Amino acid sequence: MHFTTLVALALGSVVAGQNNYPNMPVDFLQTTNPVTPLPQGKPWGGATAQNTNPYTNPPNTGVIRSFDFTISRGKISPDGYEKNALLVNNQFPGPLIEANWGDTIQVTVHNEIVGPEEGTALHWHGLLQHGTQYMDGVPGISQCPIPPNGTFTYTFNADLYGTSWWHSHYSAQYVGGLFGPMIIHGPSIANYDIDVGPVLLTDYFHKDYYSLVEDVVSTDFNKVLQPSDNNLINGHNNFNCSTITLNSTAKCTSNAGVATFQFTAGKTHRLRLINAGAEGMQKFSIDGHNLTVIAQDFVPVNPYDTQVVTLGIGQRTDVLVKAPAGYKGKSFTMRSSLAGNGCSITIQPDATAVVYYDTMHTPNTTAWPAFLDSVAHQCANDPISITTPLYPMKPTPPTTTKEIDINFAQNETGYWLWTMNDVSFRANYNDPVFLLAATGNDSYPMDPEWNVYNFGTNSSIRIVISNPGPAAHPMHLHGHNFYVLDVGTGAWDGTTIVNADNPQRRDTQIVPAAGYLVIQFEADNPGAWPLHCHIAWHVSAGLYVTVLERPDEITATKVPSIMAQTCRDWSAFTGGYVIDQIDSGL
16 A cells, blocks of 8 residues: 655655555555655755754745544454544554645544544644644634534644654543654754654553543542553554453454564664553663664754663654664564553553564564663653753743642542642633633633633743652643753752753653653743643543633734634534533543
8 A cells, every 4th residue: 555755855765656654554554635745855945953943934835735534433453352442534543644844734624423422623742833723623722622523624834843643632532543643854853764654652441432531530549540451563562362351242362463664784764753652651672773862752852872762641752773784684572661660550561563674573582671671660751961952942031930739639529630739620612712812811710620821921931840649740731842941859959950051842741750840931832732741541630731821912813713613513512412521621
């Protein structure tokens, strides 16, 4: 199966009409709307990762990349256990979105979720959405949900470049299958020969997502901690069916198969690692191969070598893997394991795949000791001190600082909920915060459960997150790549900034258990931006705030009429159908 891809990218040679990522399962391939080849050359001109500020004046290629997504229910068995799932174009994982930096991406979404009916919305993880804040895809914040049998077209700019993913932001739908990879090609970061493409790392649950949400947002603490059943690499892994008791209708086979990756001896390969899971922190490694990190989230970094990469949910890391000439004819095990020692809750933590040269055969290789040690003991990101962005930027002094405390407790009705500054978030699907702000209505809190922080005209915002509890949280901020000033256990000393002249930047960072995270960002993107834990169950249980940024300027946004129409459509649907919103809504 083939699809038309981009040609003559600066990142390597790509031939029109060929699949640029032959190691990906065919489920990923976007065939309904093939990408139109660009002319020869670099559409971003003379911009490089070293000399160009990626946040100002992105290129405008004038090219529209169109995709058509139909969301429906179906059955899948990627690890051998058959289950009900939510699918896009009948695919799991969902289709690849691929574009050039500066392109316009259009995704037309048809909501055909029935039996029962559900709304939906899709989020484009990590993109800034400058000028298209209403296309961020978060119901109750940037839009009303797309109602059943409804259609909505997202139109937004590929305003950053690198590796990311898209996913539903309606309840925990993405755990049920609504997610897929996103690649935006841009200036060269480092030299390599072969772009292997996305490597999706996902913990995997056999129960349907709605039943899981019912359990994790409940009054029974014993149900709150739901273990994943398996772990997948690019949608594949075996599951040991003998470990479970099957009912009369359940189907399970223990030899579903694993993903395979063909490498070429003597060549350097680029792998685009994505943690698209629900709860688990991933530790990635390839036996016998060193990894050179070249990007984290949408930020190119000065390369450094390692044998294991840690990815919290929502994080991406691009690595280069040099294949020695002597590896010809050999096979090796690729590993991604869910971090142990209470860090991730799982039944089967280890996902494997096969890296082979020339002829595929079962490998018999040994994991790096550093990988085993990290899986067993490190429930945090790799040290931020080893990361410096290729394009250096120094934070300006903050004009305001907000302290936020994370907590977990029962509310008055006995439900176990996560809070940020003692408030557990709950979305109002019918009144999106950004659309209200665009009409000049920014007198929050209109409802305390919305947990809106109005930062007014502040130009540089610092947020100190304290996490005294036993769980680590991958914190994600929409609309920005933030500076990671410091992170650690205990309490922040109030002064330390790691790599102060050029700190790490990314859009998702883990705050460790019994620890803290200090982030900062320039308030240059007026909008209503979610800041939340990316563990699906934690944001379902309210671990969320909205950063309201430059509200006076939001009123100048030209919001297209389709946004109001979607809200009218949603209102018409809910007028005759009661939504059972059992969680925060996100």
